[in-house]
Amino acid sequence: MDQHNPNLQTLEQIRELTAQFEERAEAVDVGGPGNALLEKNVRALAATGFYGARIPVEYGGLGLDSETNAECQELIASACGVTAFTQQQLHSGGHYVGQSANVDVKRDLLPKFSRGEVLCGIAFSHLRRPGPPLVRVERIADGVLVNGEAPWVTGWRFLDSFSLGAVAPDGRIVYVYVSIPDHAKTLSVSEPIRVSTMDAGDTVRVFLRNVVIPEKYVLFEREPDFQTRADFNNIAGPVHLPLGCARGCARHLRLTGQQRKRPLFVEAADHFEAEVDLVRDLARSWSGDRAAEPEYKERALAARAGAIRLAMRASEACIAANSGAAHLLTNPAQRRHREASFYATVAQTPDIQATFIEAVTYGK
Ligand SMILES: Cc1cc2nc3c(=O)[nH]c(=O)nc-3n(C[C@H](O)[C@H](O)[C@H](O)COP(=O)(O)OP(=O)(O)OC[C@H]3O[C@@H](n4cnc5c(N)ncnc54)[C@H](O)[C@@H]3O)c2cc1C
The missing domain is CATH 1.20.140.10 (Butyryl-CoA Dehydrogenase, subunit A, domain 3)
Incomplete structure (x- = not known):
């Protein structure tokens, strides 16, 4: 094996981890929320730098090619679904931070995601729902104010932060980075949502009441049909x-x-x-x-x-x-x-x- 090729090296590490994930997959599955075995899997991936899989090397990531990344995703899903889904949400959270125009924020956060020091989840699927927006954002001095409810956020128990999609009064979509400890008074969550599959994933509903996001953590703003076009x-x-x-x-x-x-x-x-x-x-x-x-x-x-x-x-x-x-x-x-x-x-x-x-x- 070429030790200097991050694609081959990561594939090898993921293959080894996958065998361990499969051995404990039933225990994770029936263990429900608060499951220490799922956290063990999530952190084992973090320790290999895998959350930097698609983060460019200049930001401390592995910069894997898309085929290697896809193979790693398949391997993990072939062993344990809830581990595969939860780790995928952590890649998505980082992906949105990677689209920020603020290079200082990327220099600060992306290496931490890559080293697995900061686990960043994602809350955006509510943007697909028709009707009044579930999460709203408005401009204030030096940042934005966020209100509403994000119906699904996976991995809550071990998340440090999450990327959040919200809708402005003019319909434009704004993505923000929410550092959870910074908003102890304005963020609250439901009990873990009980589900027949991926139950161990610690998925919660997040309530946001006047959450103030500083300007540097306003990741980007896009036209109202951004999510529809991204999905297409x-x-x-x-x-x-x-x-x-x-x-x-x-x-x-x-x-x-x-x-x-x-x-x-x-x-x-x-x-x-x-x-x-x-x-x-x-x-x-x-x-x-x-x-x-x-x-x-x-x-x-x-x-x-x-x-x-x-x-x-x-x-x-x-x-x-x-x-x-x-x-x-x-x-x-x-x-x-x-x-x-x-x-x-x-x-x-x-x-x-x-x-x-x-x-x-x-x-x-
Ligand atoms: C266990 C679990 C964990 C999850 N974790 C996360 C997470 O971490 N982050 C995250 O962002 N999401 C998460 N999700 C959300 C997941 O991706 C969604 O289930 C998926 O996007 C479908 O959304 P929904 O179930 O909320 O349905 P909806 O959004 O209500 O509906 C799905 C689709 O149907 C369309 N639709 C709905 N109602 C109508 C209508 N009346 N007329 C026409 N079209 C309609 C919507 O436009 C949408 O395209 C999680 C879900 C589960 C079950």
């Missing part, structure tokens, strides 16, 4: 967690087939693995840089819905292969089945929702 350019982007889930299901099927001498299971594993490669290629070839092409939307949606369907189908095969034991809460097939269902809703837009429902309804 990234239709086939969020495929790696469902593809990882399908890979984990295939691995489980193969092992079960070998242990029980059931070649059918092994053949199914071969089939799902081949299909993962096909869907990944489709998603890669319909990335946002082709958004102006007439067939872009249809093809990219097919890739995204295809990845979710694949994870669900592979997990259904795992359920059947495990017979009645599949329904034990501690069974890996059971966990993977619930993880697969999660990917049908995450980063959901009306187009993705419709494409997926049509696919499962009409077998498209």
